[in-house]
Amino acid sequence: MSKSLQEIESLNDQSEAVDPLLKRTGEQWAGWFANASGLVPDMGRALDFLSHASRHLDAFTAQPSAQAERKLLQAVGKYIGQARCPSASSCERIAVRAYVVDGWIAGEMQSPLVRELLVHVGATALQKLLQISEGADDKHGVLLRAVRAVTRNWLSEVARHVENPIDRAHCVYPVAMMDHAGLVEPSWWWKQLADCDRATVLGLMDAEVASMEATQPSTTVNWRSFDKRWRRLRLRSLLEYLGERRLLSELLRKSAVDDFEAVEAIGAMHAAGRSREAIVQAEQWMRALPTSAGLGQLLFDLYANDGWDDEALALAKTMYAHDPDPAWLRRVDRLKTQAAKALAKAWRN
Numbered sequence: 001m002s003k004s005l006q007e008i009e010s011l012n013d014q015s016e017a018v019d020p021l022l023k024r025t026g027e028q029w030a031g032w033f034a035n036a037s038g039l040v041p042d043m044g045r046a047l048d049f050l051s052h053a054s055r056h057l058d059a060f061t062a063q064p065s066a067q068a069e070r071k072l073l074q075a076v077g078k079y080i081g082q083a084r085c086p087s088a089s090s091c092e093r094i095a096v097r098a099y100v101v102d103g104w105i106a107g108e109m110q111s112p113l114v115r116e117l118l119v120h121v122g123a124t125a126l127q128k129l130l131q132i133s134e135g136a137d138d139k140h141g142v143l144l145r146a147v148r149a150v151t152r153n154w155l156s157e158v159a160r161h162v163e164n165p166i167d168r169a170h171c172v173y174p175v176a177m178m179d180h181a182g183l184v185e186p187s188w189w190w191k192q193l194a195d196c197d198r199a200t201v202l203g204l205m206d207a208e209v210a211s212m213e214a215t216q217p218s219t220t221v222n223w224r225s226f227d228k229r230w231r232r233l234r235l236r237s238l239l240e241y242l243g244e245r246r247l248l249s250e251l252l253r254k255s256a257v258d259d260f261e262a263v264e265a266i267g268a269m270h271a272a273g274r275s276r277e278a279i280v281q282a283e284q285w286m287r288a289l290p291t292s293a294g295l296g297q298l299l300f301d302l303y304a305n306d307g308w309d310d311e312a313l314a315l316a317k318t319m320y321a322h323d324p325d326p327a328w329l330r331r332v333d334r335l336k337t338q339a340a341k342a343l344a345k346a347w348r349n
Contacts, residue, residue, distance in 0.1 A: 049076075072121060105157075120171075127178050205247060236255075282299040286299055304331075313337070313340055329344055
């Protein structure tokens with residue numbers, strides 16, 4: 001008898017531990033929040049988004065169509081907003097919207113019929129958040145934390161639900177390249193892309209590098225020389241992570257704005273097995289920057305390594321006339337030809 005009483009008391013204790021709000025219906029919750037939203041505008045906006053987004057998702061589930069998908073994406077975009085360089089208070093509101101969208105997507109992911117669409121929705125939301133976050137006055141870091149949380153969750157959903165590595169590459173790449181300000185740790189993006197189809201990822205990058213307008217190294221670098229600079233730095237970071245030397249060398253060749261970057265680009269071309277192309281490019285840049293010591297030294301080494309002793313000696317004469325650096329004497333000594341020995345003797349005397 002006492003055992004039965006103990007069991008009853010235990011059940012009562014468990015029932016009291018359960019939050020009574022969990023027993024209330026969605027209709028009751030909707031009524032409560034509808035009343036509260038009249039006094040809290042941000043809550044009203046969130047409820048309006050949840051209502052419209054759920055309606056469009058239900059319509060897509062019933063009959064998949066481009067129209068339902070477009071309306072859903074528009075609802076997400078409208079809710080997040082179009083702010084540029086938002087203030088600290090705006091950052092807090094946008095962060096809340098980011099969490100609301102993220103939570104709604106997570107809740108709806110239970111249905112396998114809409115997972116692909118929801119991954120696309122998450123990508124759209126994340127791209128907008130990355131754009132908004134550039135230049136934001138996020139002095140408390142609330143928007144930054146929200147963007148990182150949304151990114152972590154979205155990448156997890158992509159890894160879980162986008163099984164085809166080619167589709168996954170097309171999904172992650174455009175979002176990853178939007179993070180120009182480096183709000184999210186680059187390795188988060190690069191690890192995900194490294195698990196995708198490598199040929200697809202490199203193909204996307206190759207097309208982007210090929211479409212770039214090449215810059216010309218100059219001694220007068222101004223702000224116009226750095227057009228689209230962040231995008232190129234982003235590409236470089238990913239290429240270095242993937243260890244893709246050929247494409248990296250081409251990116252550096254097209255991005256060089258001064259002789260220091262020109263030297264780096266020539267070195268990368270040589271390391272990628274493009275030695276002859278490196279010599280041709282270095283010769284072209286030497287004509288534009290004839291007094292560049294860095295380019296002169298590198299081109300001399302390329303000539304010497306490739307057996308072009310006469311060209312190396314002629315370059316040494318020209319560079320020594322500009323700047324009689326003793327280092328050129330040591331370089332000429334490496335050639336071991338009669339002409340080089342005669343020139344070195346003349347310089348020593």
